[in-house]
Amino acid sequence: MARRLTFHIFRYNPQDPASSPHTDLFRLEETDSMTLFIALSRIREEQDPSLQFDFCCRAGICGSCAMVINGRPGLACKTLTKDLPEDITLMPLPVFKLIGDLSVDTGTWFRAMNERVGSWIHTSKSFDPNGEEERMDNAVAEEIYELERCVECGCCVAACGTANMRADFMGAVALNRIARFMLDPRDQRGDKEYFDVIGTDEGIFGCMGLLGCEDVCPKNLPLQDQLGILRRKMGWTAVKKLFRFVK
Amino acid sequence: METILTDLLCIGAGLAGERVAVEVASNGFSTICLSIVPPRRSHSSAAQGGMQAALGHCTMGAGDCPDVHFLDTVRGSDWGCDQEVARMFVDTAPIAVREMAFWGIPWNRVVPGKSSYFKGGQKYEKVEPGERKGLITARDFGGTAKWRTCYTSDGTGHTLLYTMDNKVVELGVTVHDRFEAIALIHDGETCTGAVARCLKTGQLRVYLAKATLIATGGYGRIYRETTNAVINDGSGAILALDTEVVPIGNPEAVQFHPTGIVPTNILVTEGCRGDGGTLLDVNQERFMPQYEPQKAELASRDVVSRWMTHHIRQGFGIKSPYGDHLWLDIRHLGAQHIKTKLREVDEICNNFLGVDPVTQLIPVRPAQHYSMGGVRTNKDGAAYGLKGLFAAGEAACWDMHGFNRLGGNSLAETIVAGKIVGERIAEFLKGYETQFKTNTVRDRLAHEEDRIQRLRARSAGKENAFQVRDAMQIELMEHVGIFRNGTDLQKAVDTLQEIYARAQRVGLRSNGIGANPELGLALKIEGMLQLAICVAYAALQRTESRGCHAREDFPARNDRDWLTRTLATWQKGHDLPTLDYEPASKVLDLAPGERGYGVCKIISCDGEIIGD
Ligand SMILES: Cc1cc2nc3c(=O)[nH]c(=O)nc-3n(C[C@H](O)[C@H](O)[C@H](O)COP(=O)(O)OP(=O)(O)OC[C@H]3O[C@@H](n4cnc5c(N)ncnc54)[C@H](O)[C@@H]3O)c2cc1C
Ligand code: SF4
Ligand code: SF4
Ligand code: FES
Numbered sequence: 001m002a003r004r005l006t007f008h009i010f011r012y013n014p015q016d017p018a019s020s021p022h023t024d025l026f027r028l029e030e031t032d033s034m035t036l037f038i039a040l041s042r043i044r045e046e047q048d049p050s051l052q053f054d055f056c057c058r059a060g061i062c063g064s065c066a067m068v069i070n071g072r073p074g075l076a077c078k079t080l081t082k083d084l085p086e087d088i089t090l091m092p093l094p095v096f097k098l099i100g101d102l103s104v105d106t107g108t109w110f111r112a113m114n115e116r117v118g119s120w121i122h123t124s125k126s127f128d129p130n131g132e133e134e135r136m137d138n139a140v141a142e143e144i145y146e147l148e149r150c151v152e153c154g155c156c157v158a159a160c161g162t163a164n165m166r167a168d169f170m171g172a173v174a175l176n177r178i179a180r181f182m183l184d185p186r187d188q189r190g191d192k193e194y195f196d197v198i199g200t201d202e203g204i205f206g207c208m209g210l211l212g213c214e215d216v217c218p219k220n221l222p223l224q225d226q227l228g229i230l231r232r233k234m235g236w237t238a239v240k241k242l243f244r245f246v247k
Numbered sequence: 248m249e250t251i252l253t254d255l256l257c258i259g260a261g262l263a264g265e266r267v268a269v270e271v272a273s274n275g276f277s278t279i280c281l282s283i284v285p286p287r288r289s290h291s292s293a294a295q296g297g298m299q300a301a302l303g304h305c306t307m308g309a310g311d312c313p314d315v316h317f318l319d320t321v322r323g324s325d326w327g328c329d330q331e332v333a334r335m336f337v338d339t340a341p342i343a344v345r346e347m348a349f350w351g352i353p354w355n356r357v358v359p360g361k362s363s364y365f366k367g368g369q370k371y372e373k374v375e376p377g378e379r380k381g382l383i384t385a386r387d388f389g390g391t392a393k394w395r396t397c398y399t400s401d402g403t404g405h406t407l408l409y410t411m412d413n414k415v416v417e418l419g420v421t422v423h424d425r426f427e428a429i430a431l432i433h434d435g436e437t438c439t440g441a442v443a444r445c446l447k448t449g450q451l452r453v454y455l456a457k458a459t460l461i462a463t464g465g466y467g468r469i470y471r472e473t474t475n476a477v478i479n480d481g482s483g484a485i486l487a488l489d490t491e492v493v494p495i496g497n498p499e500a501v502q503f504h505p506t507g508i509v510p511t512n513i514l515v516t517e518g519c520r521g522d523g524g525t526l527l528d529v530n531q532e533r534f535m536p537q538y539e540p541q542k543a544e545l546a547s548r549d550v551v552s553r554w555m556t557h558h559i560r561q562g563f564g565i566k567s568p569y570g571d572h573l574w575l576d577i578r579h580l581g582a583q584h585i586k587t588k589l590r591e592v593d594e595i596c597n598n599f600l601g602v603d604p605v606t607q608l609i610p611v612r613p614a615q616h617y618s619m620g621g622v623r624t625n626k627d628g629a630a631y632g633l634k635g636l637f638a639a640g641e642a643a644c645w646d647m648h649g650f651n652r653l654g655g656n657s658l659a660e661t662i663v664a665g666k667i668v669g670e671r672i673a674e675f676l677k678g679y680e681t682q683f684k685t686n687t688v689r690d691r692l693a694h695e696e697d698r699i700q701r702l703r704a705r706s707a708g709k710e711n712a713f714q715v716r717d718a719m720q721i722e723l724m725e726h727v728g729i730f731r732n733g734t735d736l737q738k739a740v741d742t743l744q745e746i747y748a749r750a751q752r753v754g755l756r757s758n759g760i761g762a763n764p765e766l767g768l769a770l771k772i773e774g775m776l777q778l779a780i781c782v783a784y785a786a787l788q789r790t791e792s793r794g795c796h797a798r799e800d801f802p803a804r805n806d807r808d809w810l811t812r813t814l815a816t817w818q819k820g821h822d823l824p825t826l827d828y829e830p831a832s833k834v835l836d837l838a839p840g841e842r843g844y845g846v847c848k849i850i851s852c853d854g855e856i857i858g859d
Binding site: 013014015016031032033035037038044045048049050051052054055056057058059060061062063064077078080082083099100103105106107108110111114115118119120121125127129131132133134135136137138140141142144145148149151152184186 | 284285286287288289290292293342344345346348349350351353354355356357358380381382383384399400402405406409412413414416417422424425446447448449476477478510511513567568569595598599600601602712713755756757758760761762763764765
């Protein structure tokens with residue numbers, strides 16, 4: 001017997017003066033291999049065409065579809081209904097600005113984050129179209145890739161106690177990004193420059209180490225390790241800075 | 248009404264749009280990118296395989312050079328491509344790959360020493376030389392003579408797009424994400440920007456630009472089963488068709504991939520079959536050997552897709568709530584192999600199907616994969632028909648893919664075309680002045696506001712936009728799919744015309760306020776149907792088989808009559824496109840001949856019959 005699922009979905013359209021925040025109930029018969037992407041698309045197309053939510057790749061790759069699923073941030077396209085109880089509660093991610101219903105504005109947040117951490121290779125060299133590429137060890141390339149797998153879904157930010165309390169906290173995702181560039185031999189920034197970006201309460205020293213972030217990361221990024229490494233490095237840089245100052 | 252002025256308006260912020268933006272912004276011009284989603288979520292991020300460039304660093308790529316890449320590309324296109332463009336493309340690709348390395352891509356590198364690899368289920372050994380250590384390496388892809396596909400593990404598109412967007416951030420290029428262009432602003436001769444709808448608030452905004460670029464990606468979503476992202480619904484082609492003067496090149500050239508998983512059509516790699524996986528039917532029996540005794544599951548992409556569809560039509564498909572499908576069986580490869588060599592397949596099956604491929608069968612069927620057709624441009628990326636309009640990437644028909652795109656050639660196209668077209672646009676902008684005609688802008692805006700008003704008021708009718716879209720997708724899938732024939736195509740054209748009439752009577756069921764998703768679809772459903780009819784009608788007219796276009800009633804490739812590119816435009820009030828033709832290539836560096844795989848009966852330019 002197929003289960004009959006009940007969806008409790010947060011609804012609010014800030015553009016509509018007649019709308020106020022509430023929860024709507026939708027019922028759906030479960031089908032084989034049903035994901036939340038399939039379920040929500042069906043609800044929109046068969047029951048309420050105004051329902052707002054975001055999907056793009058529907059394959060767990062692009063990071064569009066993060067939402068709070070029965071209390072836990074995750075990617076909706078990757079979530080099978082068979083792994084959930086019959087009652088499913090869906091809420092938009094906190095921290096990010098609400099666009100409507102389950103849709104939030106991650107684009108603005110992540111662009112600002114990328115600007116803030118200087119998320120690009122900082123180098124004084126210029127590209128020579130006729131030359132050979134700079135060589136790199138394959139192991140280094142693979143290590144960089146491991147940290148670059150983040151899809152900017154925002155789950156770690158939504159699950160982070162600090163980020164929920166203070167809007168200026170950069171979040172594990174930003175710290176992971178910095179770690180990615182610190183690993184990269186092409187980036188010429190030194191420890192001091194990195195420290196200037198993240199050596200504050202808005203960065204590494206604001207992190208309480210509760211690790212809500214790593215638990216929810218759908219890409220299983222080693223956020224905990226990176227936070228640890230950074231904290232040690234930054235602590236050391238802080239000491240050196242102080243020392244120089246005293247001298 | 249907010250109006251924004253810029254030198255270049257890029258409609259689309261995937262790899263192609265951003266590469267153009269980077270080039271133009273680096274030349275000092277103001278540049279704005281629009282995107283339906285934040286740029287890093289564009290479909291480019293989903294490409295896993297890699298990007299072709301003839302570097303020739305790894306052992307299996309030794310001796311590779313742009314000339315060999317050129318031969319592969321032209322053959323792959325079944326001589327449907329523009330050879331001048333293919334030449335520019337192969338020459339620039341190595342530079343483009345190195346430039347991406349300079350900007351931060353962690354390309355996989357040559358590791359000296361012995362290693363093993365599989366081919367056709369067999370294990371072989373290779374040795375990488377010490378002096379190449381640390382240079383960009385490559386992997387094997389179908390249709391190429393050498394290992395030429397540069398990659399970063401299984402996330403090539405992701406790293407390319409993130410690196411490109413990093414560059415966009417570094418240069419301070421403005422991106423307006425969640426803005427969807429819904430109409431071009433033009434007077435029939437010159438394009439001067441676009442009207443866009445904000446997908447946060449629902450407000451319209453006017454963008455005035457000296458140059459406008461369409462880089463909106465493919466249009467797979469006009470088909471029901473596609474590997475494409477949900478936003479790839481052809482809005483770039485629709486913008487072009489709506490002008491009445493800008494043609495879509497080769498709309499009938501649509502590529503299918505054999506193994507999309509059911510129900511979500513996420514791609515599982517060809518490697519499954521390469522490593523020895525088999526296809527089974529409803530009786531759990533292999534069927535490919537009966538059709539292709541020699542190559543069986545390892546025949547070329549389009550051939551396997553064709554037989555799978557045929558077998559389902561014979562009643563051997565497995566019924567499911569999502570339609571009929573077949574099985575892919577990789578169980579016999581063993582857990583060890585699956586969890587290492589096919590790790591990604593293992594994850595996709597577990598995550599999206601709740602199926603463990605080590606012990607269970609994978610439901611698959613062919614799915615639409617790539618749009619070779621698109622906004623027709625010249626080799627500089629300038630669109631035919633309107634001054635100031637350009638196109639690049641999958642949205643364009645630049646045309647180095649002709650009738651079949653080789654794996655890895657699309658990521659390469661986005662970046663190479665982006666670079667070249669970007670340079671040309673910068674040249675175009677130098678000293679260029681245009682006039683923004685207030686009546687043109689006002690009329691266009693009023694027209695869009697009126698459309699929205701009418702949809703909300705349901706003044707044209709009460710047709711349900713989602714149902715109209717479904718009907719269109721089914722019709723294309725059933726009758727303009729992998730196999731084509733005159734009867735089915737005619738049926739499709741007729742049915743699509745009826746659906747087009749319904750599309751003109753769509754009315755909203757919801758209130759349409761704000762970022763309303765139903766309104767988003769309703770605004771482009773007519774255009775989607777025009778595009779669908781272009782695909783079906785152009786396929787009906789092309790009485791030959793070339794690349795992915797397989798006519799059961801005309802199985803030969805006919806160079807005598809069809810060494811041409813289709814150009815489709817749409818006149819207001821018509822229910823069929825106007826089709827024109829131009830030579831596939833002005834220059835024939837490589838004279839038409841056999842591809843070396845697939846069907847080989849050819850009617851040559853002088854009418855001689857080759858093969859068969
Ligand atoms: C599953 C899959 C795997 C693939 N793997 C490979 C591979 O391994 N190698 C390879 O070479 N190719 C591969 N391809 C093909 C390749 O990924 C694409 O062809 C390529 O990335 C397209 O890039 P693009 O920049 O043209 O478009 P996209 O990346 O699709 O970007 C389109 C942009 O346009 C925006 N947009 C669309 N419409 C509008 C509008 N109306 N207004 C404003 N913005 C708009 C979107 O928001 C987006 O930013 C694969 C394709 C698929 C589907
Ligand atoms: S460990 Fe730090 S970044 Fe992660 S959730 Fe806790 S406070 Fe946030
Ligand atoms: S680190 Fe993980 S959870 Fe955070 S944004 Fe990236 S992918 Fe999402
Ligand atoms: S839709 Fe792309 S990750 Fe879910």
